[in-house]
Structures are given as C-alpha cells and as structure tokens.
Amino acid sequence: MGRRADLPIVTALVIAISTPASGADRLNIDIAPATLGQAAIALGRQAGISVGMSDQSLAGVRTPAVRGRMSAEMALRHLLRGTGARAQRIGDDGWRIVRARPVAPPAAATLPPRPVAPPPDAPPAEIIVTASKRDIPLPRYAGMVEALGDGAFTTAEASAGSATLLARVASLSSTHAGAGRNKLFIRAIADSALAGPTQATTGQYLGDMRLNYAAPDPDLKLYDVGRVEVLEGPQGTLYGAGSLGGIIRIMPNAPNxxxxxxxxxxxxxxxxxxxxxxxxxxxxxxxxxxxxxxxxxxxxxxxxxxxxxxxxxxxxxxxxxxxxxxxxxxxxxxxxxxxxxxxxxxxxxxxxxxxxxxxxxxxxxxxxxxxxxxxxxxxxxxxxxxxxxxxxxxxxxxxxxxxxxxxxxxxxxxxxxxxxxxxxxxxxxxxxxxxxxxxxxNGLGWILGASYLExxxxxxxxxxxxxxxxxxxxxxxxxxxxGNGRAAPATGVRNSVKEATLFGEASFEPVRGLIATIGGRLTNSQLSGEALDPVAALSSSDLARAEAQANRDETVFLPSASLLTDAIPDVTLYARFQQGFRPGGLAVxxxxxxxxxxxxxxxxxxxxxxxxxxxxxxxxxxxxxxxxxxxxxxxxxxxxxxxxxxxxxxxxxxxxxxxxxxxxxxxxxxxxxxxxxxxxxxxxxxxxxxxxxxxxxxxxxxxxxxxxxxxxxxxxxxxxxxxxxxxxxxxxxxxxxxxxxxxxxxxxxxxxxxxxxxxxxxxxxxxxxxxxxxxxxxxxxxxxxxxxxxxxxxxxxxxxxxxxxxxxxxx
CATH class of the missing domain: 2.40.170.20 (TonB-dependent receptor, beta-barrel domain)
Known part of the structure; x- marks a missing residue:
C-alpha cells in the first residue's frame, strides 16, 4: 500500500526553508554518499527547497555523492541516477520523488554501496576537482587529474593503502623499502631512492591537512575513504613547498x-x-x-x-x-x-x-x-x-x-x-x-588565502x-x-622551517569558451639547522659554520598561469605554467x-x-x-x-x-x-x-x-x-x-x-x-x-x- 503513487507526500521528508531557491538557480551542493532519505533532507537544507516522497521504501536506496555548483533540479537528477525513481515538480520550490518503474525493494535501509548500472537516459554526474580548492568541474580544470574511488574502495584495496594508488595511476611511482618507508613520485619528479632529511616531492593531504613534510609516505590505509584525487604538478600556487611532482588528496567519508x-x-x-x-x-x-x-x-x-x-x-x-x-x-x-x-x-x-x-x-x-x-x-x-x-x-x-x-x-x-x-x-x-x-x-572564480607552517x-x-x-x-x-649490544651515537641533524604564505588565484572568461587563470604564492621561510650528537672529530668551528649557513630567511614567489577552452563540444584544450620549490637544510x-x-x-x-x-x-x-x-x-x-x-x-x-x-x-x-x-x-x-x-x-x-x-x-x-x-x-x-x-x-x-x-x-x-x-x-x-x-x-x-x-x- 505504501507504494501507491497517489498517496500523500511523506511529510517527514519535507524540508521547508524560509528563502526558497528556484530550481534553475546554480547552488553549491555538497552531499556525501548516503540513503535517498538522508540525501533528500540534505538537499532540501542546502538548496532551500521542499523534497517529499510518495513511496517510503525508496528512502533506503543508496545514492552517490553529489558535489559542485548546479541547480537543485540537476542535483536531484544526479541523486536519482540508477535508483528507479524520478522527481516531479510541485510548485516553484517543491519536488516529489516517485517510483519510475517497478524494482525489487531494498533489503534494508542501511545497505552498503552497490554497483548499479545507470539507465541509458540518465544524466552523468558532474565530476568536481575538489583538490583544486575551488571545486572546478573536470571539463574546466587545466591539468591532469585522476579521481579514484567513486564512493568507496573495496576492503582489499583499502588494506593495501598506497599500493592501491600505485596500481591505478600510471603516472604515480614509488620506492619499495617497505610500508611506511617509501617515497612517492608523480610524473618523473623523483630525487632519489634513499631516505634523508629532504622534503618530499609529492604533497600528501587528508582533506585539507598536510600528512608529511620531511618524511616518506605514511601509507595510511584507505578504509572508509570515499575519494582520492591525484593532481599532477607542480602545484606550488595552491599547495606551496613540497608539491613539485603534484599532490595526493585523500577524502574520507564524512559523518552522517x-x-x-x-x-x-x-x-x-x-x-x-x-x-x-x-x-x-x-x-x-x-x-x-x-x-x-x-x-x-x-x-x-x-x-x-x-x-x-x-x-x-x-x-x-x-x-x-x-x-x-x-x-x-x-x-x-x-x-x-x-x-x-x-x-x-x-x-x-x-x-x-x-x-x-x-x-x-x-x-x-x-x-x-x-x-x-x-x-x-x-x-x-x-x-x-x-x-x-x-x-x-x-x-x-x-x-x-x-x-x-x-x-x-x-x-x-x-x-x-x-x-x-x-x-x-x-x-x-x-x-x-x-x-x-x-x-x-560561468567562467569566473577565485581563491584568496593565507597559511602558516612550522x-x-x-x-x-x-x-x-x-x-x-x-x-x-x-x-x-x-x-x-x-660491541656487546651497546650503541654509539653518530652525528645527526635537526632541521626546522617556518613558512608564512599569502596565495591567490583567479579565473575569468574574456570570451565565451575561453577561461584564463592567473595566480601566485608568496612564501617567507625561516630556516634553521643544527647538529645532533656530533662525533668528537668534528671541530666546533666546522659546526658553527654549517649551522650559521643553515640559519637564514628567504622569500620565494611562485607564479602560475593557464588558458583553457571548452568551445568545442565535449572537448577541453588547455595550456598551463606552474612552479614549485623545496627549502634547503642541513645534512651529514x-x-x-x-x-x-x-x-x-x-x-x-x-x-x-x-x-x-x-x-x-x-x-x-x-x-x-x-x-x-x-x-x-x-x-x-x-x-x-x-x-x-x-x-x-x-x-x-x-x-x-x-x-x-x-x-x-x-x-x-x-x-x-x-x-x-x-x-x-x-x-x-x-x-x-x-x-x-x-x-x-x-x-x-x-x-x-x-x-x-x-x-x-x-x-x-x-x-x-x-x-x-x-x-x-x-x-x-x-x-x-x-x-x-x-x-x-x-x-x-x-x-x-x-x-x-x-x-x-x-x-x-x-x-x-x-x-x-x-x-x-x-x-x-x-x-x-x-x-x-x-x-x-x-x-x-x-x-x-x-x-x-x-x-x-x-x-
């Protein structure tokens, strides 16, 4: 009885917002993978519309992530892709979700994500490059990017950690000294196989948080991770030092x-x-x-x-x-x-x-x-x-x-x-x-930011x-x-860096179908270093000279620019210039x-x-x-x-x-x-x-x-x-x-x-x-x-x- 299309809208899923948005307005939508009931509530809150259902059994159907700038109508179409449901407009700011064709009801309201082939006429979900920090649609991103996951990694892939990324991305390579000891490289920006005090050439992030600096890949396991983006570099304007080869951004599933x-x-x-x-x-x-x-x-x-x-x-x-x-x-x-x-x-x-x-x-x-x-x-x-x-x-x-x-x-x-x-x-x-x-x-976007790192x-x-x-x-x-298991100290080093940064990037569309982007990053680095447990053979003058050279103040400017056209239907052409750097330090x-x-x-x-x-x-x-x-x-x-x-x-x-x-x-x-x-x-x-x-x-x-x-x-x-x-x-x-x-x-x-x-x-x-x-x-x-x-x-x-x-x- 709950599946009859002429039943009243389920009022429990109606979200009323005091300032409703037109279904055609482009809005910032960010909905994680969830059930259709949860996603409808989230969309109602974010878009300022009312969303209801004629069939409560649809509430447990799994839906994909929907992120990007789009209309409420388009967001609904993305959510309903492959669910066997469709949306009917009710007034200017209301929608009712109804069953489009008979399908078997879900076994439970908490089913795990399941691979469902979308019907031929379903619109494709827009891929958003979130690692660009400006949520740019893939057709309008000037650069090489690979987005992995599409909702979840299998548990076998999750347990393998970074090895899963290596298996999927041809431009990604690694040393193989062992889990937690490896250095990751993107493209051919590789410095060496050994592990020393240098900063990595590839930046790694969990969401917006930097994972490593002067250390190898921590090799975090990928359990409950919804998406990983690999951006080829350099990515100096947005990510600063240590992104010569590019960046890897891991995005875990957010709390529901x-x-x-x-x-x-x-x-x-x-x-x-x-x-x-x-x-x-x-x-x-x-x-x-x-x-x-x-x-x-x-x-x-x-x-x-x-x-x-x-x-x-x-x-x-x-x-x-x-x-x-x-x-x-x-x-x-x-x-x-x-x-x-x-x-x-x-x-x-x-x-x-x-x-x-x-x-x-x-x-x-x-x-x-x-x-x-x-x-x-x-x-x-x-x-x-x-x-x-x-x-x-x-x-x-x-x-x-x-x-x-x-x-x-x-x-x-x-x-x-x-x-x-x-x-x-x-x-x-x-x-x-x-x-x-x-x-x-519509060809216009910008970012302005400041960061500090120690x-x-x-x-x-x-x-x-x-x-x-x-x-x-x-x-x-x-x-x-x-001998006899007794350790003797050998000379080590301490390297410290303090970075204060201003960065910005802006895109504009001087003519239809042509997007120009310019940006820059200004970084002031205060570097210092000293010897740890120096051997007796080292003179105090040698140590003082090396440490004096290490203590310094530097300012670096990294420019970037790109041109992109999508004037040809379904085709993107781009040209890009970018820089990256790594600060110096002390070594033995x-x-x-x-x-x-x-x-x-x-x-x-x-x-x-x-x-x-x-x-x-x-x-x-x-x-x-x-x-x-x-x-x-x-x-x-x-x-x-x-x-x-x-x-x-x-x-x-x-x-x-x-x-x-x-x-x-x-x-x-x-x-x-x-x-x-x-x-x-x-x-x-x-x-x-x-x-x-x-x-x-x-x-x-x-x-x-x-x-x-x-x-x-x-x-x-x-x-x-x-x-x-x-x-x-x-x-x-x-x-x-x-x-x-x-x-x-x-x-x-x-x-x-x-x-x-x-x-x-x-x-x-x-x-x-x-x-x-x-x-x-x-x-x-x-x-x-x-x-x-x-x-x-x-x-x-x-x-x-x-x-x-x-x-x-x-x-």
Whole structure:
C-alpha cells in the first residue's frame, strides 16, 4: 500500500526553508554518499527547497555523492541516477520523488554501496576537482587529474593503502623499502631512492591537512575513504613547498548526521612461498544530535605475511609487517551554513625485517648477519571550519602531525661481528590555512588565502655492535663500535622551517569558451639547522659554520598561469605554467654537517581531454610537459655509504601521457593509460661529475622511461537481488636506476604487475576474492638493500602470488 503513487507526500521528508531557491538557480551542493532519505533532507537544507516522497521504501536506496555548483533540479537528477525513481515538480520550490518503474525493494535501509548500472537516459554526474580548492568541474580544470574511488574502495584495496594508488595511476611511482618507508613520485619528479632529511616531492593531504613534510609516505590505509584525487604538478600556487611532482588528496567519508550505521570486514590471505596474512576493519557512524552532530569511527588491523628467507640466520618469511590504526571524525552542523569537523588519525606499522633479496643467493632469499626491523608511528589531529554563503565559502583548517620513523640497516663488515646502523626521524608539523573561495561558475572564480607552517625534523643516528669489542673493523670514522649490544651515537641533524604564505588565484572568461587563470604564492621561510650528537672529530668551528649557513630567511614567489577552452563540444584544450620549490637544510656528509640549498621546478604543459571516464562511451586525455628543475636536492650516499643529502645539479624532463576509457555497454569499462619520461641531469654538480661520467648527461633516478596500465571492469545484477563485480588489471613498470653515478647506478623495474578481483553483493553482505601477481613474477621493484653494501646484487621482488578472500557486512 505504501507504494501507491497517489498517496500523500511523506511529510517527514519535507524540508521547508524560509528563502526558497528556484530550481534553475546554480547552488553549491555538497552531499556525501548516503540513503535517498538522508540525501533528500540534505538537499532540501542546502538548496532551500521542499523534497517529499510518495513511496517510503525508496528512502533506503543508496545514492552517490553529489558535489559542485548546479541547480537543485540537476542535483536531484544526479541523486536519482540508477535508483528507479524520478522527481516531479510541485510548485516553484517543491519536488516529489516517485517510483519510475517497478524494482525489487531494498533489503534494508542501511545497505552498503552497490554497483548499479545507470539507465541509458540518465544524466552523468558532474565530476568536481575538489583538490583544486575551488571545486572546478573536470571539463574546466587545466591539468591532469585522476579521481579514484567513486564512493568507496573495496576492503582489499583499502588494506593495501598506497599500493592501491600505485596500481591505478600510471603516472604515480614509488620506492619499495617497505610500508611506511617509501617515497612517492608523480610524473618523473623523483630525487632519489634513499631516505634523508629532504622534503618530499609529492604533497600528501587528508582533506585539507598536510600528512608529511620531511618524511616518506605514511601509507595510511584507505578504509572508509570515499575519494582520492591525484593532481599532477607542480602545484606550488595552491599547495606551496613540497608539491613539485603534484599532490595526493585523500577524502574520507564524512559523518552522517541523520542515520546510525556501519560496516565490518574481514579477510584472509595466502602468499605463495610465504606466510598467511589477514585484515580486520570496522566503521561505526553515530548521529548524536539529529542533523546537528555526528561521530564516525574507523578501526583496522592488517598483517602481511613475510616471504623472504635469510639463509645465514636460518630464518624463513622474515619480512612480516603488521599495521593497526584508526580514525575518528566529529561533525557539527549548526545553522546558517556552518560546518565544523574534528579529525584524529593514528596508525602504527611494525616491520620485522627488510624486504630485499639477493639474486646470487636465490629467489626470495638473502644472507644477512642481523635482522633489520623498522617501525612507523603516526598521529594527526585537525579541525576544519567551513562557512557557506550564496556564492562564497570560507574554509579554515588547522592541525598537528607527529610522525616517527625508525629504520635499521645491516652494517656488518667483512670479517667483523654483526653490526646495526639505526636512524630515527622524529617529525612535528603544525599547519593552518584560511581561505575565501568563489567556486568556478560561468567562467569566473577565485581563491584568496593565507597559511602558516612550522616543521621540525630530528634525525638521530647510532651504530651498535653485537660481538666482542676487540678487533672490530671500523664502520663509520669517528664512531666507536663498542660491541656487546651497546650503541654509539653518530652525528645527526635537526632541521626546522617556518613558512608564512599569502596565495591567490583567479579565473575569468574574456570570451565565451575561453577561461584564463592567473595566480601566485608568496612564501617567507625561516630556516634553521643544527647538529645532533656530533662525533668528537668534528671541530666546533666546522659546526658553527654549517649551522650559521643553515640559519637564514628567504622569500620565494611562485607564479602560475593557464588558458583553457571548452568551445568545442565535449572537448577541453588547455595550456598551463606552474612552479614549485623545496627549502634547503642541513645534512651529514662523511660525518660532517653540510648545507643543501633550495631547489625549484618549472613546468609548461599542454593537454586535451574529451568525455568523462567511466560515464561516456569514449573518453580520452593526453598531455605533453616540459620541466626545468634547478639545483636538484637528492638523498645520496657519502663515501662511507651513509644516506646524506646534496644538490646534484640541474635537470630537465620531457613527459608524454595518454589515457583512453571505453564504455561500450553500461556494465563494462575498459581503461588504458601510458606515460613516457625522458629525464636528464643536464648540468651535474662537481662531485657528481667526479664520481661518474664527466661531460655526459645522466638519467634522473627512480622513474621509468616507460610505464602503462590496462584494466577492465564489469558490473551487473545477478538473479534480481545480487550484484556481481569483476575487475582485472595489468601494469608495466619500465627500467629505471637507483641513483646517479656508478655506485647507485643499478637498474630496477622492467616488470608487469597483475591483479584480478571478484565480488558478489547481496543485501548488506558482500563476498570478495582478490588475486595479485597472477603469474608469480619475481621482478625488481627496488635495488637498494643496505647502504653499507652497494655492490651486492640486491633486489626487491614483487610480493609473490597472493590470494585473499573476504566478507563485508553493513548494518
């Protein structure tokens, strides 16, 4: 009886606003994935309209996220896409949602997101590039961007963390020292494979909060994440230092103000030649005060089985990794367009040993004198405040990060007892940003903001011997090897930076179909550095001189400009210029404290885009870019073999990228992408020329000249009450080098990584099966073993063939 179309409108879902908006007015809409009942309430509040239903059973149907500047009518069409419902206008500011055709009712009002193929005549949802900070529709964004997620990652993808992003984005690459130790690179903006005090070339963000500074990727797991955007760089105008290659912005699902609910997942995995693993997660959403205050909590634990054997110590599967952590978000939505979000994140990673092997010993085997464990401990707190007016938004984001990464390397010398070199990097980041935004609408939009950042990195080092103290060969000059497990401190460094910034960007449309954008960022940096636990061999005058050079005040201006036209229907053409930089600091070189200087990258690119990937029958994008990179900072090794940082010279990079996405039928998506990089160190620094190939240009490290990815995705209803999802992908990573010069000249890469997954969803339950490295390829993801032995044939293999079975339950 509740399904009769002539029943009265359900008054419980009618939202009356004192200042109604016309259905044709373009409004700022921001609705998270939810049920149709929740989404209708949110749309009524945001658009100032009344929304009702003739059939209460529709209230539990899941709806996608709708974000961007659009009319209330268009927002309703996006929400109702694929739901079997349609909207009828009632008066100037009222709408009634009715059933369009008979479909099976939902099993519960809290069903998990299910893949539903939209009907052929449904309008595609507009993709909004939120990482641009101005919510720009994809056809009007001048640059290469990949938006991942479309509502949620599978639990298998979520448990893999950053590895999932690497598998999906051809322009994204990484080192593979281990979870929580890797450096991520976008395009070919890669400095080195080693981990030192340099700032990352890729900026990483959780919402508006910066995740890292002078540290590797924290590798946060992607549970309950609705979307990830990867913007190619530089992105200096909007994101400042450390965005030479681009930025990765993770957007977790926001608390739902209207409905209780949650999800639990469990998975078991088996790795060929190795240990089993598993993962658990739980998400809970609690509305504390309906439509005003809600809490969302996520917790998880992941164990990845080891697969490397150490023949010297007669140990098997030594590289087991355990990760546990969680997030909590509290959302408060008072009246008058205010939204206040509080976020907290904690994650801990423990690695039992390093994950490299030696080809001369055997596949997935090596011979080490001692274990090389590591851990990463990560804590983040953030408060974000947003106020919306008719055409303006004010956003304020303030937070603090405490990140600690402890690593160890086998420093055993030939004929000596086991020795272990340890380094521990403690990073603190305080940042705040306040901006006023007018989102791009009819070719006009702007942003004006100010930010302040303080970051401190304390890098402590020590050397420990585990044999007798007598007759031990020297490992590090000036550092004693006491033996018997006693640690001796080695010289470390502290680097501090304070950045105060003003930035702005504006777009205008001088003629119809042509959008011009100009912007700039003015940053004042106060830099300081000092030695920690200096060895006795260092003179006080040397230390004072280095620290005096490190203490300085610098002002940097980063301009940007772009032109874009969408005058050709369904086609975007653009040209863009952008810059980025990283501040300098102090590093330890041959047990001496030395300064390294700022570097700066300038990129010019032209590109084209047609269609919307995954929605249109044919969609494609391509671009060509040239990057001039001056005074490149790189983490290298000194003569002892210890990681250090230096400016290695000037370089240039040519990049060509392309992507084609086909959707021949609504249930099938074919995706193919490639990237070609030609990177050269054209003007090597004097010490690089002395160590390597004087007079020749050298390839920049860690990014392959050629890479590509192909994938297929198939979604279809099965039996009327189930959904089947199949996907498969293969990614090729070409050859690259560990570093510059003969010592770090080992080659890596030239492998294919493959995956296959299947899931079956029925009501609130989903069963899944995932298979990675289908052909059990060995490969070589990373050439570095220990920096104290750079001549052994070390390599880091792909994780052997792994199968995971999982179950998810929504409630």
């Amino acid at each position: 103000l209207a409905q209780w609910g949650g999800q639990m997942s469990a998975g078991l995995s088996a790795t060929g030649h190795g240990d089993p693993g598993g993962d658990l997660s739980a998400t809970l959403n609690v509305p504390i005060v309906a439509e005003k205050l809600a809490l969302r909590v996520v917790g998880y634990g992941v164990q990845e089985g080891g697969y490397i054997d150490d023949v010297s110590r007669d140990r098997q599967d030594i590289n087991r990794t355990r990760t546990y952590g969680g997030r909590a978000a509290l959302r408060f939505a008072p009246d008058d367009g205010w939204t206040i979000d509080l976020h907290a994140v904690y994650q801990h990673i423990d690695g039992d040993d390093a994950q490299y092997a030696s080809r001369s010993v055997g596949r997935l085997q090596r011979a080490s004198a001692i274990a090389q464990p590591y851990f990463s401990d990560y804590l983040l707190g953030n408060v974000r405040i947003e106020k919306r007016w008719d055409s303006l938004r004010f956003v304020s984001s303030t937070g603090y990060v405490r990140h600690e990464l402890a690593e160890s390397y086998d420093a055993t010398q030939p004929g000596g007892s086991p020795a272990l070199f340890r380094q521990r990097n403690r990073i603190g980041i305080f940042s705040t940003e306040n901006r006023l935004v007018r989102d791009l609408d 970051s401190t990195s304390d890098l402590h080092r020590s050397l420990t011997g585990f044999g007798a103290a007598l007759a031990q060969p020297e490992v590090i000059p000036g550092v004693p090897l006491y 070189d041959d047990q001496r404290v030395r300064r390294f200087h700022n570097d700066r990258a300038s990129t010019i690119e032209i590109g084209a885009r047609k269609g919307v990937p995954g929605q249109d029958v044919f969609a494609a994008s391509a671009n060509v870019a040239y990057t001039d990179w001056r005074n490149i900072q790189a983490d290298v090794t000194d003569r002892i073999g210890l990681p250090t940082t230096a400016n290695i010279g000037d370089g240039r990079i040519y990049t060509v990228e392309g992507r084609v996405v086909l959707r021949p039928v609504p249930s099938v998506t074919l995706d193919a992408s490639f990237i070609y990089n030609d990177s050269r160190l054209t003007q090597p620094a004097a010490f690089v020329r002395a160590l390597s190939y004087d007079g020749r240009s050298l390839r920049l490290p860690n990014v392959a000249s050629l890479g590509g990815r192909v994938a297929i995705d198939y979604r279809t209803p099965v039996g009327g009450d189930m959904d089947l999802h199949l996907s498969g992908a293969a990614r090729y990573v070409g050859t690259s080098r560990l570093g510059v010069g003969p010592i770090l000249g080992q080659t890596q890469g030239d492998y294919v990584d493959t995956s296959l997954s299947a899931s079956l969803t029925r009501g609130p339950v989903q069963y899944s099966l995932a298979l990675t490295n289908l052909f059990d390829s060995n490969g070589n993801r990373f050439s570095l073993g220990t920096p104290f032995d750079l001549r052994t044939d070390y390599y880091t293999p792909l994780r052997p063939r792994t199968v995971r079975v999982g179950i998810d339950f929504a409630f």
